[in-house]
Amino acid sequence: MKGLSLLHTYRIAHRDIKESNILVDCYSTDTANPQMGPILLEHECTNDVHYCLFDFDLSIRLPQSTSLKDCWRPSEESLNGMSPYQPPDITLGEPVYNPFAFDVGTLGTMFRVHFTRAVSTVHLFAPLFDQMTTHVISQRFTAQEALDFLEVIASEIPDDMWNTVLDLKPEWMSASYPETYWSLTPPDFRVRWSHCIIPRYSLRERFLDWFAGYRLGWRVLCFVRDTLRI
Numbered sequence: 001m002k003g004l005s006l007l008h009t010y011r012i013a014h015r016d017i018k019e020s021n022i023l024v025d026c027y028s029t030d031t032a033n034p035q036m037g038p039i040l041l042e043h044e045c046t047n048d049v050h051y052c053l054f055d056f057d058l059s060i061r062l063p064q065s066t067s068l069k070d071c072w073r074p075s076e077e078s079l080n081g082m083s084p085y086q087p088p089d090i091t092l093g094e095p096v097y098n099p100f101a102f103d104v105g106t107l108g109t110m111f112r113v114h115f116t117r118a119v120s121t122v123h124l125f126a127p128l129f130d131q132m133t134t135h136v137i138s139q140r141f142t143a144q145e146a147l148d149f150l151e152v153i154a155s156e157i158p159d160d161m162w163n164t165v166l167d168l169k170p171e172w173m174s175a176s177y178p179e180t181y182w183s184l185t186p187p188d189f190r191v192r193w194s195h196c197i198i199p200r201y202s203l204r205e206r207f208l209d210w211f212a213g214y215r216l217g218w219r220v221l222c223f224v225r226d227t228l229r230i
Contacts, residue, residue, distance in 0.1 A: 001150055003053045004103060005143040011062045013099035014053055016081035017106040021055040060099065068142050072096040075222060085109040085175070088135050092208040093221020101140050108132025108146070109175050116171035120184040121164060124153045127196035130178055134198045 007014060014021075026043045028036050043049055058080050062071065075090040075097045087105025089097045112129045119125045128149050131141045141149065174180040178198050182190055190197075201209060212218040224230075 001107070001143065001147045003051070004107060005147045007053065007059075008068055008100050008103070008143045011064055011066050011068075012056075012059055013062070014056065014059050014103050015078070015099055016055065016058045016083055017053065017103060017110065018083040018085060019110075021053060021083075023052050023054050025050045025052075068100045069098075069138070071098050071100055073099055078102055085113065087133055088209075089137065090218075090222075091212055092205060093212045093218055093225050095222045095226035098137055100142065101137050104141055104143050104146060105133050108141075112174040112178070112181065113170050113172055114168060116174040116181045116184070117168050118166055119181040121161065121166060122153060122157065123185045123189050124149075124156070126178075126182050126185050126189075127193045128153065129174075129181065130196050130198045133178075135201075136199065 004014070004017075024040065024044065026036075026040045026049075028039075030036075060073075073096060075094050077099070078086065078090055078097050083106055085106045087102065087109055089102055089105060108129055108131075111125075112133065115125060115129075119129075128146065131139075131149065132146050134140050171180060182197065185193075208221065212221050
């Protein structure tokens with residue numbers, strides 16, 4: 001999260017966030033060493049582990065004056081990446097997209113898939129995930145806002161909870177259905193944080209989503225929305 005916030009500070013949009021484009025500070029010259037797996041797992045459970053984003057072949061750097069909230073690029077650019085975590089930013093035939101919001105949505109979806117089971121222990125992950133991935137782009141966190149929220153979460157975690165062992169496994173249902181992780185929070189928590197829950201698609205949006213599911217339909221929608229400015 002810190003790395004993405006730093007990139008956006010310099011107005012660099014990564015645009016292809018996925019596991020294979022994230023490095024961890026654990027290295028061996030012997031790539032065939034069977035002990036590296038356990039060593040890496042042990043290292044990832046310590047406070048000394050660091051991650052960083054790399055592979056910037058699809059990245060763009062925009063002028064420093066560019067707004068993180070109101071930067072719009074042709075939507076076809078978002079199709080260049082191969083990340084399975086791409087957010088639904090162009091699924092309604094939007095002719096333009098925000099590459100910075102796209103990065104946050106991609107990372108947020110990745111968090112949803114990999115850290116769903118952590119929500120039962122750290123309930124505040126649920127609103128963080130939704131604020132990073134909401135399809136209402138104007139309400140989506142910037143990278144810095146997400147980082148600030150994450151730091152608040154970290155500050156409220158009791159010391160003894162940091163040593164809790166979690167059985168984390170990918171939950172791909174969470175990528176499309178936020179109910180998967182919200183169901184792991186207490187009812188009173190869901191009521192208190194209901195303003196952060198991703199709103200459901202309207203009937204109109206569900207139709208557009210279905211129509212744009214066809215390649216030709218998506219192109220037609222992009223053309224119509226771009227022409228009519230809607």
